Amino acid sequence: MSLTKVFVAGFIVVVAVLFIHRAGQDGRPAPAAYPPTPARIAFEAERQAAEATAALARRQAEAAAAVAARTEEETVLADAPGRAETFGYCTACHNTALIRRSAFTRDRWDELMDWMTEKHGMTPLEGPLRETIVDYLAGQYGPRQRGPRGGNPFLN
Ligand code: HEC
Numbered sequence: 001m002s003l004t005k006v007f008v009a010g011f012i013v014v015v016a017v018l019f020i021h022r023a024g025q026d027g028r029p030a031p032a033a034y035p036p037t038p039a040r041i042a043f044e045a046e047r048q049a050a051e052a053t054a055a056l057a058r059r060q061a062e063a064a065a066a067v068a069a070r071t072e073e074e075t076v077l078a079d080a081p082g083r084a085e086t087f088g089y090c091t092a093c094h095n096t097a098l099i100r101r102s103a104f105t106r107d108r109w110d111e112l113m114d115w116m117t118e119k120h121g122m123t124p125l126e127g128p129l130r131e132t133i134v135d136y137l138a139g140q141y142g143p144r145q146r147g148p149r150g151g152n153p154f155l156n
Pocket residue numbers: 086089090091092093094098099102112113116120121122123125133137
């Protein structure tokens with residue numbers, strides 16, 4: 001028998017075996033659905049109760065976090081002149097997390113003040129107060145400060 005014939009015969013055997021194997025699986029009856037046992041019912045009830053407790057705990061934790069966010073102290077911001085003004089003006093709508101995670105240039109902070117007014121209805125920030133706040137932000141949350149995001153590695 002030539003090598004080719006051996007290969008062809010082998011191939012046919014493999015295909016046949018696979019076919020028979022598959023056919024056998026397809027033909028199997030579906031497992032019977034038994035009614036739940038008392039133990040199973042008790043287990044399910046316990047699981048649902050545990051889930052409800054966990055969901056309640058989650059909601060409570062969220063509520064506590066929301067309260068904590070609202071009761072932030074000024075000292076979460078970097079200590080420098082202008083902190084009180086910034087904290088007072090900037091925490092009416094969101095906490096300081098948005099500020100603390102940012103690392104913008106003075107120009108970008110300045111633009112952001114207008115964006116906050118145009119896009120989100122912030123009372124326009126003008127005059128000396130604007131200078132104070134933008135100076136503070138650029139000085140403490142500028143690209144040279146390595147914030148949680150790492151800042152700009154090319155400016156350090
Ligand atoms: C009138 C409400 C309001 C006030 C006041 C306000 N902001 Fe915002 N600010 C927003 C809203 C709304 C967003 C968008 C929040 C979001 O995308 O989840 C935002 C977003 C930001 C962001 C994220 C911008 C970005 O692209 O990553 C920064 C930083 C920020 N504010 C800083 C400030 C500073 C600094 C002040 C004070 C000068 C201030 N905000 C005052 C409403 C306000």
